[in-house]
Amino acid sequence: MKRQKFSPEFREETAKLVVEGNRSIAAIAREHGLNETTVGNWVKKYREEHAGEEEPPLELSERARLRELERENRDLMLENAFLKKAAAYFAKEQR
The missing domain is CATH 1.20.5 (Single alpha-helices involved in coiled-coils or other helix-helix interfaces)
Known part of the structure; x- marks a missing residue:
């Protein structure tokens, strides 16, 4: 099976839907026909890259x-x- 490539912009926008939209990873993955693990990885990376900007540390x-x-x-x-x-x-x- 061929791996699908997604642009960095698409990954970031998808992750923002979860982080800023307060929606579940599962819901976003379903809507876009993506694997939940893939979206989860994008969200994790997005949060790491934007840790100090939007969310205070836990x-x-x-x-x-x-x-x-x-x-x-x-x-x-x-x-x-x-x-x-x-x-x-x-x-x-x-x-």
């Missing part, structure tokens, strides 16, 4: 809460993937 408690939420999100995503596989398995067995 407090220690905010960073801890962010890590907690990221861990919870990972756990829920794994659980969701497992449940989808289980549902597909049982649906296939009932045919």
Whole structure:
């Protein structure tokens, strides 16, 4: 499969939709037909490049809460993937 190339301007504008528009990475990725990981990487890079300009650095408690939420999100995503596989398995067995 051929990798698609995106201009730096497109990457930045997409990341700005998440950061400045307070919209989720998943929603923006869906709207533009992009992979969530790709958009997430663009957002991370955008935030690193614009760290001092728009957002104040996170407090220690905010960073801890962010890590907690990221861990919870990972756990829920794994659980969701497992449940989808289980549902597909049982649906296939009932045919």
